[in-house]
Amino acid sequence: MAKTYGPLIWLQLGSTPVVIVSSADAVQLYRQVREDETAQIIRKIQEANGSVVNMTDLLVTLTNNLIARVASGKTYGFQHTVRRIAKATTRFSVGNYFPLFTSMDRLSGLLREADEIFKESDDLFEGVIEEHVNKKDFGIKGHDLVDILLEIQKDVLNLKDT
Structure with missing residues (x-):
């Protein structure tokens, strides 16, 4: 499949988007990001000096930082927002089960x-x-998922104009 479609394949399985990585080179592309973020987590555990460490928080931080850095080049403030979303989605919504009682x-x-x-x-x-549209002004280097999505948007808009 990789020979025909390339190392990264995007599929839409019902309402779920799926990306298939079929190349070790594509997986190794972000190796440094994984190593950096893992090293930070290890440092936090070492700094605890034997006291209790909330592994859930550390793993959530690791996951959020990995996704954010791969997608956008840095971590921004995603972690706080993701925590708020997770907390809100666990609350019971009467309106989801009884639409008449959405109030x-x-x-x-x-x-x-x-x-x-x-x-x-x-x-x-x-x-x-x-920041990505004005990369030079913000001193951002490299090419990440946000840049790719902006390029696709630009291509789509150019197609509509023709």
Whole structure:
């Protein structure tokens, strides 16, 4: 499959997007990022000097930082937003099960919280996009997923103009 379609393949399986990496070279592309983030986690464990360490927090941090750095070149403030999203999605929503009672979600503050999280996420992503559009002004080097998505957007807009 890699010979026909290349080392990275994007599939849409129902509503779930899937990326298949079929090349060791493509996996090794971000090896340094993985090593850097893993080293930071190990340092945090060592700095604890034998006291209790919340491994869940460390692993969430590791995962968030890896995804953020591979996708956008640096960690930004994703971790705080991801934690808020995770916490909000575990809350019970009456409206999800009984649409006639959606007003209960409004009264409980769930809808207000969701709106705040969406705004926070939107502001965060707008900042990431702005930095990548104006890379020279922000001193950003390299080529990451955000750059690729911006190139695709530009190509699509150019196709519409023709």
